[in-house]
Amino acid sequence: MFLPKMLHSLDATILEQYTDEIEEVTQKAKEFGLVLTRDEIKNLIVSRNQVLHSYGRVELSVDVTKELAEVFCASPYVDDKNYVSTLYELQEIFYYLKNETEDKIGDSQLIGIMKDYFDDICRGSLELLKSKLDEFAERFRSDARFRKSLLGS
Numbered sequence: 001m002f003l004p005k006m007l008h009s010l011d012a013t014i015l016e017q018y019t020d021e022i023e024e025v026t027q028k029a030k031e032f033g034l035v036l037t038r039d040e041i042k043n044l045i046v047s048r049n050q051v052l053h054s055y056g057r058v059e060l061s062v063d064v065t066k067e068l069a070e071v072f073c074a075s076p077y078v079d080d081k082n083y084v085s086t087l088y089e090l091q092e093i094f095y096y097l098k099n100e101t102e103d104k105i106g107d108s109q110l111i112g113i114m115k116d117y118f119d120d121i122c123r124g125s126l127e128l129l130k131s132k133l134d135e136f137a138e139r140f141r142s143d144a145r146f147r148k149s150l151l152g153s
Helices: 003-025 038-054 063-072 083-100 107-121 126-151
Strands: none
Touching (some): 003 038, 038 063, 038 083, 063 083, 063 107, 083 107, 083 126, 107 126
16 A cells, blocks of 8 residues: 555655765766756656666666766767756667667777767767767677677577
């Protein structure tokens, strides 16, 4: 009878904990003139949960969101006007790419690849980033199939 209330309370507690964790990481972003409010962070977490659900994924921490916020705040293409919306998109792209590469690339390495593409080839264009990373994922899968065929597995 009280289960839904307990689960809601637990969700609220976890949301606050995750918000605190991300808020700590965003101190670095302040050096670049970027600020995330607690409400923006909470919305980012809610968005992350929706993305995870849509891709059938489960994560027990917000480490990816924290790392995305920390790594991309240093991009010359991120400013106070697009920081939050960029993080929303980057979460979506990250989890899409995790699925497309079958979790065979570590989180930090994948975030580094995303950042390199974003800053260099894509010059801050999220649409181009999606397209280029889609091509990357296709090459990755093709290379994996080739390696597998060589090994006879």
